[in-house]
Amino acid sequence: MSDAETIYKTDALIAEDIDSYLDQHQHKSLLRFITCGSVDDGKSTLIGRLLYDSKMIFEDQLEALQADSKKVGTQGQEIDFALLVDGLAAEREQGITIDVAYRFFATEKRKFIVADCPGHEQYTRNMFTGASTADLAVILIDARKGVLVQTRRHSYLCNLIGIKNIVLAVNKMDLIDYDQAKYDAIVADYAAFAAEIGIKDFTAMPISGFKGDNITTNSANTPWYTGKPLIEHLETVELDNTADQSKPFRLPVQWVNRPNLDFRGFSGLIATGSVKPGDAIRVLPSGKTSTVTKVVTLDGDLDEAVAGQSVTVCFADEVDCSRGNVIATADAPPEVSDQFEATLVWMDDDALHVGRSYWLKLGTQMVSATVQQPKYTVNVNTMEHLAAKTLELNAIGVAELATDKPIVFEPYAESRTLGGFILIDKISNRTVGAGMLHFSLRRAQNVHWQATDIGREVHANLKNQKPRVLWFTGLSGSGKSTIANEVEKQLNLMNRHTFLLDGDNVRHGLNKDLGFTEADRIENIRRVGEVAKLMTDAGLIVLTAFISPFRAERDMVRAMLPEGEFIEIFVDTPLEVAEARDVKGLYKKARSGALKNFTGIDSPYEAPINPEIRVNTVEMTPVEAAEHIIRAILPLK
Amino acid sequence: MTRTLTHLERLEAESIHIMREVVAEAERPVMLYSVGKDSAVMLHLARKAFYPSPPPFPLLHVDTTWKFQEMYKLRDRMAKESGMELLVYHNPEAMERGINPFDHGPLHTDMWKTEGLKQALDHYGFDAAFGGARRDEEKSRAKERIFSFRTATHGWDPKNQRPELWNLYNAKKAKGESIRVFPISNWTELDIWQYIHLNDIPIVPLYFSAKRPTVERDGMLLMVDDDRFPLKEGEVPVERSIRFRTLGCYPLTGAVESDAKTLPEVIQEMLLTTTSERQGRVIDKDGGDASMEKKKQEGYF
Numbered sequence: 001m002s003d004a005e006t007i008y009k010t011d012a013l014i015a016e017d018i019d020s021y022l023d024q025h026q027h028k029s030l031l032r033f034i035t036c037g038s039v040d041d042g043k044s045t046l047i048g049r050l051l052y053d054s055k056m057i058f059e060d061q062l063e064a065l066q067a068d069s070k071k072v073g074t075q076g077q078e079i080d081f082a083l084l085v086d087g088l089a090a091e092r093e094q095g096i097t098i099d100v101a102y103r104f105f106a107t108e109k110r111k112f113i114v115a116d117c118p119g120h121e122q123y124t125r126n127m128f129t130g131a132s133t134a135d136l137a138v139i140l141i142d143a144r145k146g147v148l149v150q151t152r153r154h155s156y157l158c159n160l161i162g163i164k165n166i167v168l169a170v171n172k173m174d175l176i177d178y179d180q181a182k183y184d185a186i187v188a189d190y191a192a193f194a195a196e197i198g199i200k201d202f203t204a205m206p207i208s209g210f211k212g213d214n215i216t217t218n219s220a221n222t223p224w225y226t227g228k229p230l231i232e233h234l235e236t237v238e239l240d241n242t243a244d245q246s247k248p249f250r251l252p253v254q255w256v257n258r259p260n261l262d263f264r265g266f267s268g269l270i271a272t273g274s275v276k277p278g279d280a281i282r283v284l285p286s287g288k289t290s291t292v293t294k295v296v297t298l299d300g301d302l303d304e305a306v307a308g309q310s311v312t313v314c315f316a317d318e319v320d321c322s323r324g325n326v327i328a329t330a331d332a333p334p335e336v337s338d339q340f341e342a343t344l345v346w347m348d349d350d351a352l353h354v355g356r357s358y359w360l361k362l363g364t365q366m367v368s369a370t371v372q373q374p375k376y377t378v379n380v381n382t383m384e385h386l387a388a389k390t391l392e393l394n395a396i397g398v399a400e401l402a403t404d405k406p407i408v409f410e411p412y413a414e415s416r417t418l419g420g421f422i423l424i425d426k427i428s429n430r431t432v433g434a435g436m437l438h439f440s441l442r443r444a445q446n447v448h449w450q451a452t453d454i455g456r457e458v459h460a461n462l463k464n465q466k467p468r469v470l471w472f473t474g475l476s477g478s479g480k481s482t483i484a485n486e487v488e489k490q491l492n493l494m495n496r497h498t499f500l501l502d503g504d505n506v507r508h509g510l511n512k513d514l515g516f517t518e519a520d521r522i523e524n525i526r527r528v529g530e531v532a533k534l535m536t537d538a539g540l541i542v543l544t545a546f547i548s549p550f551r552a553e554r555d556m557v558r559a560m561l562p563e564g565e566f567i568e569i570f571v572d573t574p575l576e577v578a579e580a581r582d583v584k585g586l587y588k589k590a591r592s593g594a595l596k597n598f599t600g601i602d603s604p605y606e607a608p609i610n611p612e613i614r615v616n617t618v619e620m621t622p623v624e625a626a627e628h629i630i631r632a633i634l635p636l637k
Numbered sequence: 638m639t640r641t642l643t644h645l646e647r648l649e650a651e652s653i654h655i656m657r658e659v660v661a662e663a664e665r666p667v668m669l670y671s672v673g674k675d676s677a678v679m680l681h682l683a684r685k686a687f688y689p690s691p692p693p694f695p696l697l698h699v700d701t702t703w704k705f706q707e708m709y710k711l712r713d714r715m716a717k718e719s720g721m722e723l724l725v726y727h728n729p730e731a732m733e734r735g736i737n738p739f740d741h742g743p744l745h746t747d748m749w750k751t752e753g754l755k756q757a758l759d760h761y762g763f764d765a766a767f768g769g770a771r772r773d774e775e776k777s778r779a780k781e782r783i784f785s786f787r788t789a790t791h792g793w794d795p796k797n798q799r800p801e802l803w804n805l806y807n808a809k810k811a812k813g814e815s816i817r818v819f820p821i822s823n824w825t826e827l828d829i830w831q832y833i834h835l836n837d838i839p840i841v842p843l844y845f846s847a848k849r850p851t852v853e854r855d856g857m858l859l860m861v862d863d864d865r866f867p868l869k870e871g872e873v874p875v876e877r878s879i880r881f882r883t884l885g886c887y888p889l890t891g892a893v894e895s896d897a898k899t900l901p902e903v904i905q906e907m908l909l910t911t912t913s914e915r916q917g918r919v920i921d922k923d924g925g926d927a928s929m930e931k932k933k934q935e936g937y938f
């Protein structure tokens with residue numbers, strides 16, 4: 001292994017002249033890569049091998065490895081390198097990788113962070129996590145098996161997330177007697193598939209992670225292979241991370257730095273481009289302009305800072321700028337929009353709920369977003385586009401989405417930072433999806449709006465009222481319909497134009513195609529929200545009486561309406577009281593198990609945190625409650 | 638003009654970005670400060686991240702009363718220099734029962750550190766805690782996310798971690814739940830030393846070789862740091878040129894014999910050594926193969 005020694009750790013230099021070694025090390029570049037591919041193709045073994053060859057394994061760790069290999073290893077008495085990487089107890093027991101492991105090594109030229117990804121389909125989200133920060137992917141193939149479904153899936157995902165450097169490592173060559181013909185066939189097979197999914201270029205090599213062929217030096221077992229060994233390729237492959245620096249300047253603001261009245265700086269990681277004092281900038285989405293005066297760091301002000309650096313910048317003017325804003329070159333700012341087309345990768349066991357409101361985080365912006373029914377999902381095996389109603393775990397699809405506020409963005413192909421986003425479930429707080437924006441749907445592109453002369457203000461003025469949605473929420477039997485009915489009666493006496501939507505008039509018509517699954521209940525509320533919105537456009541005061549147990553759904557409707565027009569009314573009746581009333585006998589059925597998913601019994605009710613109005617039906621009669629509500633919404637115009 | 642950032646520049650930028658995200662999204666963040674070299678780097682990065690403001694969170698030292706004297710000294714000095722509030726927490730039950738590493742074995746770490754940490758976080762209501770753990774330290778740490786989600790009882794579920802895409806961190810959580818954040822996850826031991834060297838970051842002098850009183854026990858060189866060290870029969874402290882690769886409770890931390898008196902010498906020794914840094918710690922060994930993973934599930938950092 002003397003060759004390996006010289007590549008990795010210049011022991012002689014360290015011993016003789018540590019200062020020049022440190023100087024050399026300090027100026028190394030960084031390559032982040034992943035290993036991926038199908039189950040058992042030897043990803044973890046390869047990384048274990050790289051660590052072992054690069055002397056990153058200390059004596060005490062090696063002793064432990066040898067003992068472990070005999071105990072739980074998959075290679076009999078021989079060293080099982082995968083055990084160096086598969087660090088979780090469950091992984092070692094099952095001999096598989098569940099989650100990404102990040103490992104580190106260096107050669108004379110470069111430092112490496114390698115993420116070992118799991119091959120099992122079940123853990124695709126973990127593979128995608130690893131891939132999202134990688135500059136290069138080593139896709140492994142078991143030479144005995146050739147291209148498998150997971151090889152395709154991972155290749156597709158690597159390409160989707162924008163990894164430009166792909167290495168196809170045909171592994172376990174030792175098990176096919178280093179057969180060139182078989183190797184060539186696999187490479188040709190892969191090349192056809194790669195072309196189909198848009199991978200323009202890849203570097204193939206025959207290796208054995210287990211035996212060490214073509215890892216650090218060219219192997220005598222494959223004299224026909226004339227390319228570089230893996231390590232040399234990793235050391236010399238050109239990095240495209242300077243490409244970001246030549247794009248226009250973008251700095252998503254993370255935090256406003258305001259230690260005292262004399263200093264106001266904006267902190268963030270430069271996504272693309274560079275910045276120096278004197279540059280003209282524009283703050284988005286407001287569009288306000290100013291000039292950069294300083295780029296501040298603890299080590300002194302900088303003459304220039306580039307993409308990839310974390311900085312704090314100051315402006316010449318007191319322009320409004322806060323977290324979520326993006327500071328950009330004044331003359332080439334990014335777009336702002338609230339409707340997009342995007343590719344989504346679903347990562348949660350709970351499938352996408354079309355129409356549900358999720359948190360969307362993009363750069364430093366956090367907004368609410370709803371996803372439409374997917375246009376299609378991709379079958380990674382055949383590359384077919386399939387029709388789909390939703391996205392299940394690990395599905396990849398294209399869909400339109402809308403955010404409740406305009407966001408600053410760029411297509412993912414131009415900027416990972418301003419084009420990549422995650423979706424977070426508002427109830428479980430889990431990260432459920434990842435997405436890559438394609439482009440914004442200008443309204444004109446989406447729905448052709450007929451310009452009308454009689455707008456919502458005209459409708460409202462004619463009716464002499466301010467349109468609103470009085471959204472009653474509460475348990476079954478809490479008194480929503482009774483009170484809403486009473487409110488409508490009183491408004492009617494006051495000559496107001498109203499309309500009451502409740503389960504009966506909606507479920508029998510508009511929503512009769514919907515059942516009571518979670519997805520259908522969300523869709524039910526979404527449609528009610530849209531109808532209520534149209535009615536407010538017509539100038540009406542709309543009352544709705546639905547249990548609407550989920551905060552996320554109520555917030556979704558709130559977000560559809562202009563500020564101040566959604567009035568959430570919490571009909572606050574304790575479960576015992578509602579259950580004791582049991583007007584329709586539903587609680588009894590639910591308790592006996594005859595009725596499933598009943599709110600309050602085996603399905604949660606999320607009480608409003610800050611409702612505009614709360615009525616206590618234990619202390620008030622329906623008429624009193626209605627009077628209370630009317631007083632709270634005065635004046636009506 | 639474009640230029641390739643060095644690996645240290647990339648690591649620094651990433652760590653600073655992580656810290657700012659936490660400050661922007663968490664309600665009550667805190668930095669766990671253990672006074673070791675990793676804490677030293679983490680604190681320095683925090684000062685960079687928020688300069689000219691002082692880092693907008695306190696430092697928390699979950700103390701065991703058994704740290705080296707020099708560590709307490711540096712701790713107080715750094716808190717002052719950084720302008721940050723220093724909170725020192727002692728598990729009252731461990732205090733009362735006089736839990737110590739000589740008489741109580743693993744219970745010492747369990748009560749002072751694991752329990753102490755959980756109590757301290759609950760006591761102050763911190764919902765995000767920065768820790769200086771690195772992925773190159775140990776095989777279960779190599780698997781952990783940068784934002785590592787903890788249940789209301791501080792549990793970690795390694796088989797069900799949240800996906801973590803690009804540099805988009807999900808800090809959302811329900812009441813009572815919390816997040817441990819590891820801003821220097823991707824740094825290696827060598828990166829830490831080199832960064833300390835380049836930035837002149839103050840560290841505890843115990844990392845450098847000096848003559849110190851020691852005794853040898855179970856193949857480990859222990860330093861007699863104060864008179865609470867119970868000498869066994871026939872044991873006499875011997876002056877040796879030693880230093881430490883890692884710092885913890887002095888009765889649990891093994892020294893190495895060394896002449897390295899400067900940072901380059903320390904780095905040189907580290908690079909030429911053949912054993913891992915955590916080998917000098919008793920804590921990783923008890924409990925066998927998955928001991929760190931288990932500790933982490935129970936709430937240890």
Ligand SMILES: Nc1nc2c(ncn2[C@@H]2O[C@H](COP(=O)(O)OP(=O)(O)OP(=O)(O)O)[C@@H](O)[C@H]2O)c(=O)[nH]1
Nearest residue numbers: 039040041042043044045074096097119172209210
């Ligand atoms: N003969 C031979 N066996 C290998 C080679 N590479 C890996 N193996 C064996 O293949 C089996 C699977 O290897 P792993 O490294 O765990 O595979 P993996 O791709 O990481 O698997 P997952 O992460 O679970 O998808 C183990 O028994 C390895 O020892 C090789 O080059 N030659």
Ligand SMILES: [Mg+2]
Nearest residue numbers: 043044096097
């Ligand atoms: Mg594996």
